[in-house]
Amino acid sequence: MSLRVLALSPYPLAGPSPRYRLYAFQNPLRERGIELDIRPFLTERAFTLRMNGAKNHPLALARVAFGLAERVAQARSVRGDYDLIYVHRQSAPLLHEHFDRLFLRAGVPVVFDMDDAVFNDYPIDRLLRGSVAATVGNEYLGDYVRQVSPQTRVTCVPTVVDTTQYGIRPPRLPGTPPVVGWIGTASTFTHYLEPVLAGLLRVCRDHGAEFRVIASPDVRGRVEAAGATFIPWSMEGEIQALQEFDVGVMPLQDNVFVRGKCAFKLIQYGAVGIPSVGSDIGANGEVIRHGVTGLLAADPVDFETQLAELLRRPDLGREMGAAARRVIEERFSLHSQVDVMERVLRGAAQVGGRP
Incomplete structure (x- = not known):
């Protein structure tokens, strides 16, 4: 009918x-x-x-x-x-x-x-x-x-996500620095990423990694002033920009609104076959299986520790990324x-x- x-x-x-x-x-x-x-x-x-x-x-x-x-x-x-x-x-x-x-x-x-x-x-x-x-x-x-x-x-x-549209991230070329990335709106940048960005950038510098932020142009100045690379969001270029990440991050601050969020950044990261580090809050724990598809962090200091753990791995957690892609196909596709x-x-x- x-x-x-x-x-x-x-x-x-x-x-x-x-x-x-x-x-x-x-x-x-x-x-x-x-x-x-x-x-x-x-x-x-x-x-x-x-x-x-x-x-x-x-x-x-x-x-x-x-x-x-x-x-x-x-x-x-x-x-x-x-x-x-x-x-x-x-x-x-x-x-x-x-x-x-x-x-x-x-x-x-x-x-x-x-x-x-x-x-x-x-x-x-x-x-x-x-x-x-x-x-x-x-x-x-x-x-x-x-x-x-x-x-x-x-x-x-x-x-x-439509996993037929989200291709798996290709292997990084030898000698190029790993890329840690975040995607979101100006509002989520202000509330969740900006408060911890300095610490994440410090971890990236210690491990020779670049940090990229995909967002709207109104946060460009703040992103670049902090020392991260700004990538303007577009509907057409979103997936390709995500495919250049090696690790995705989703820091949060616990409150009643955040507990209702659906961990969509983590779903996007997993769809391109990369591991994630996410705050252990709300639905993040439904998407990340700690140690299998990514790493969960208890607080901002632990977040830096978990990110460093991934960046120390010779494969940058590619096996976790492959497992994350399977979870996305099974549950979040x-x-x-x-x-x-x-x-x-x-x-x-x-x-x-x-x-």
Whole structure:
């Protein structure tokens, strides 16, 4: 049976969260008779302006106004056009409680999806109680849904990568320095990498390694001032830039928001066949198997110790990287989760009385 699903996202394809949790599933699900009609609130242009700190640019503001009008129209027409509503993170980045009510009143079953502890930033409990099902990036998020809305069916669907697109990192040329790397947004750079960057750079210098940061241009000055190499992020060049890393890192600071993160950096590192060092917090421990696919660190000092351990290895942990790739293929790849997503969406439509 075919299904038409209105998929609401605050961000367009350029946003990492919907890119891997919505857009990645669009073609595989279409082949199974499920049409994901993805409607982002922000356009690519408006999203780029906001990410670069220009949220008050006239084009960004105009898009917000237009996006609000679009959401009203979608809420009014959804009942006749779709079998299911799939809300990724929030129904709209503004007035979301108002839009939550509109979509819940539409009479179409709702599935809610989150890959961060978004409930620390804005209220989602009303939407959860009205949803027939929820997909979550890890069990910490699942526990929150179960506590708030015991009747909502919860399924853990990790954030995934298409391993057919992520080639394994080629061997490093003899005589070239190893590369330790990090990828992320300006916000995650500020909160998690920058506080420990000096120590990681010191370890890299001691072992003749280069440290690279893949991020948006607004952090370039801080990255280069610290002594690291800046690589501008682009959708087209992301995978190739990752394939030049020998070791990936994901430092975190423990708090209620971080415990909801889905370790996506580690998933990307493993997908290109390299080992990682990650803080032993939240979902990082679900992706890294300590001593097998990478190393977990208890605190910033231990993080430096674990990174040094990898850099001292003659193979830079390539066997760990190969094991990490296998784990990603088995658990965190697109092909490993398509069946799960199909079951969730079809089951939610049936619960809601749809065919």
